Each structure stands twice: as structure tokens, then as C-alpha cells.
Amino acid sequence: MIRFDSVTKRYDGTGEALRNLSFEVDSGEMVFLTGSSGAGKSTLLKLIALIERPTRGQVLFDGRNIARMAAREIPRHRRQLGVVFQDNKLLVERSTFDNVALPLVIAGLNDREIARRVRAALDQVGLLKKERSKPGALSLGEQQRVGIARAVVTRPRVIIADEPTGNLDPWLSLEIMKLFGRFNDIGVTMLIATHDLNLLGKLGGRRIRLENGELAEPEDDALVF
């Protein structure tokens, strides 16, 4: 489903964030990207969402090299993804409902369908009763769950998440990860960047470890567990 083929990403002034990286993620797989800060996890996810383009190499999505995708095609590509961020990137002036509805409005669904899907997504993350609340009135965990609801509301085939539990306490982090596990159970491909090794021990999935922009051996299971 997703294949990195000898991908290098170089930023002006800071050197190479990714070096000659090659790996593959199959459809329906749950993959955790691990590694220390600055290892290249976020850059890798940005290449999938086309927030950045690789300096060299190919990023194949469903067999198509998206690295050279025309700018006008990027919105359509992004609509195939669900993206979750550490800082959740919610619109503070809009209600929970409106935040979750945003991708559906962009996709052009009718109001009834939007309402049905938004409520279903909010129900899945346990926030149906807070659909009218604005993000400022929600806890950090609740805000992150709204971000997840927004990512899954379009029923994407792939969800990418960049440190989704970075701001949460261990109990909430586990809850969020279990939520991702449930989406993976219904066939959604998951690619989650995290440095929280304690969590990984409680979840299944494959681990890809990055070190200085290169693939490295996954952490010792003893360290993880």
C-alpha cells in the first residue's frame, strides 16, 4: 500500500532528515515508527501526506509515485488519508461537531449524511455528548479524540498519526492507542509515530525504528516490555 524506495530528504541548512530509506507497509497493517527525537519520524509522515517532497527516491501510494504529484492533485490525495497530530490542530472557534465535519464538507456530502457520519465518529471516540463544545472547553485527551474523530470520519484507508499521545498522560495514551487498534481491526492501515516505548508493549503491530534518518534494528523487546 505504501512503499518508500531509496528515499532521501534533505533540508536546507540542517542536512539530511532521511537517508536512502526503503520499506513497505501492507494494506491493513499497523506500523509504529519509533526512534528518538530528530530521527526522521515526522518527516517520513510528512512525505506521505505530501506536506514535504523527497529530495531523492520514490514514495509509492497504491503503486503510484506521489513524490512527483502535481500540486492540483494533492488535495484529492490528502482526502484519502486520516491525519492525527500531536497538537491535534483543531479550529478553536468551531464546535466539536464542525471540526469533525470539516473533511466531509470539503468532500461535498449533504447535511444529513454529514450529521450521521460525524455523530457516528464522535460516538466511536466517546464524545457524542460534547458535539456542541468548542475545543477550549475540552480536556487534552478529549481534544485528541476529536482530532481522531476528524481523521476517521471520512473512512480513510490509511491513518497517519504523529506523536498522537505526546501531550497525554499514560492512561489517556493507552486509551487513544486502543482506539487506533479498533480502527485497525476493521481494516484501516495505521502508521503511528511515537517514542513512547511503554505503550508499544501493550499493543500489537510492527515496529520500524529510525535513527538519524536511517532504518535501524527495532528496540529490544525487553526494553519495550
Next chain:
Amino acid sequence: MKHWLKLHWRNCTGSLRDLAERPLATLLTAAVIGIALAMPASLNLLVKNGSNLAGSWDDARDFSVYLKLDTELSKAQQLVDQIEALTGVAQVSLTSADAALADFRASSGLGEVLEELEDNPLPHTLGVRPIEDISVAELDALGQQLAQLDAVELVQIDTEWVQRLNAMLDFLRRVVLLASTLLVIGVLIIVGNTIRLDIQSRRDEIEVLKLVGASDGFVRRPFLYVGLWYGILGGLLAMLVLLLGSWLLAAPLETLVGLYASEANLLGMDWATIGWVLAGGVLSGWGGAWTAVARHLSAIQPS
């Protein structure tokens, strides 16, 4: 198509709601646009009224043809027929020297002094009225033709000041055109800058929209509608300024026009002016927004 229309309707009403939520800032921006649109529109109205007045005075561009002092009255009457036969002449009237003196005596208050005169110093005078649609060149040619007649001492044309007025109006028309162009550019800059600030203040929102798959058109549309609303509000305010100005100036202008013995009616705001002002507002508002959006929106990308 239905979805497209619905998105437009949502953006259209949503942008108006956004503007209503910050009434003071909206009113100030619309007022600046309104004043900028009202200035060329009022100048244009002034020029149109000037043209109207000049047109009404065109009817009065008669020649006064003074005959030589030794011209007999019978000869003067012959001249009346001769001149009436000329091309471009509508009507000729004769004021005899005696009639002119009697009239002068009655109107000047110098009756006793004039009684002392041995001879009548005034000549016979012909009043020549040209046809209505005569051109300036034909008018000049007719004047020269009259001056070449044997019995004619002097031909006086009173239309020079009307020609000067027309020349001035032509100049003013160009000033209006230039001022309109400059002010429309000003409105484009004002709206463009307002939208630019709006884009900057909503930077985070734009990033999120692009991240979840919004196209450039989807992100651009609300800003274009904001520019459109600014233009419409500015146009309406400009019309209000023009109406108020017309109302305030109508009475003194009528008095002024009356002093020049003109029967011309003052022209107010017509549908064409209303249309131009509104179209100017809409186009400059939308154009200014488009300029800002094209320049600044593409620079904002998710990070």
C-alpha cells in the same frame, strides 16, 4: 452542481456573517471604499450637469450684427431677407436704430442726456439665430460670411464662453476618468490589504483546511466573498454619500443656475450612475480580494 452551488451559498452567507460579527472594522473598510467610489461618481455627476447646462445655453448663441451708421432702414430690411436665405440661419430679426435708442433711453435712465444728442449714434442691428444643430465650425463660417457683407460694421458672437465651458468640461471628463482609475486602484489596494490581514489572522485555519484535503478553490472562496461584500457595502455607502450631497447642494445650485438665466434641470443620480457605482464596488472589492488571495494563499502550506 448542486454541491457547488451549496458551497457558494454557504460561503456567501458565512462571509456576511463574519463581517457582521465585527461591525466597526467592516463599516470603516466599507466607508473608505464608499468615499473612494463617491468621489469620481460625484465628479461625473458634476460634469454631466455642466454639459446639460452648456447644452441649454447653446440655444442662446445668437449673432448680433451691427450695420454701418449710414445704412438705410430699407437696406437693412433687404439684408434681413438676404441673411435668412443663408445656410445655417434659422431666424433674423431687425432692431432699427430709432427703436434701439428709444429702448436705451427707457432702460438707461439717461433720457435727458440723450435728448441733447443731435444724431442717433446707434446703428440698425440684426439678431441672427443659427439653426439648432449647427456645428462650431459652421458657426464660425457663418460669422465670417456675415462680416463680409457690405453694410455690416461688426459681427459679435456670444458663444465663446460656452465653447470655453465645453473645453473645460472635456478636460474635467478626463480628470474624472483619471481620478476614477486611481481611486479604483486605491480600492483594490485597500481591499487587498484587508483580505491579506484576514488571511494572516486565519493562517492556522487555512493550514488545517489544506491538511484535510481542501482544494485551493475551497480555501479561496470565503475570502473572495468577503471582498465582494466589502465592494457591495462600499457601493451602497457611495450612493448614500451621493444622495446626501445632491440633496445638500440642490437648492444653492438651482439659485446659481437661475442667475445665469438657464432653464436647464439639474441632473440627479440616474440608474446608469447607480449601476456604475455598484459595479465599480463589486469589481474592485472582488478584484482586490482576488489579488490578495492569489498572492498570499498559496504561500500558506501545512507544516
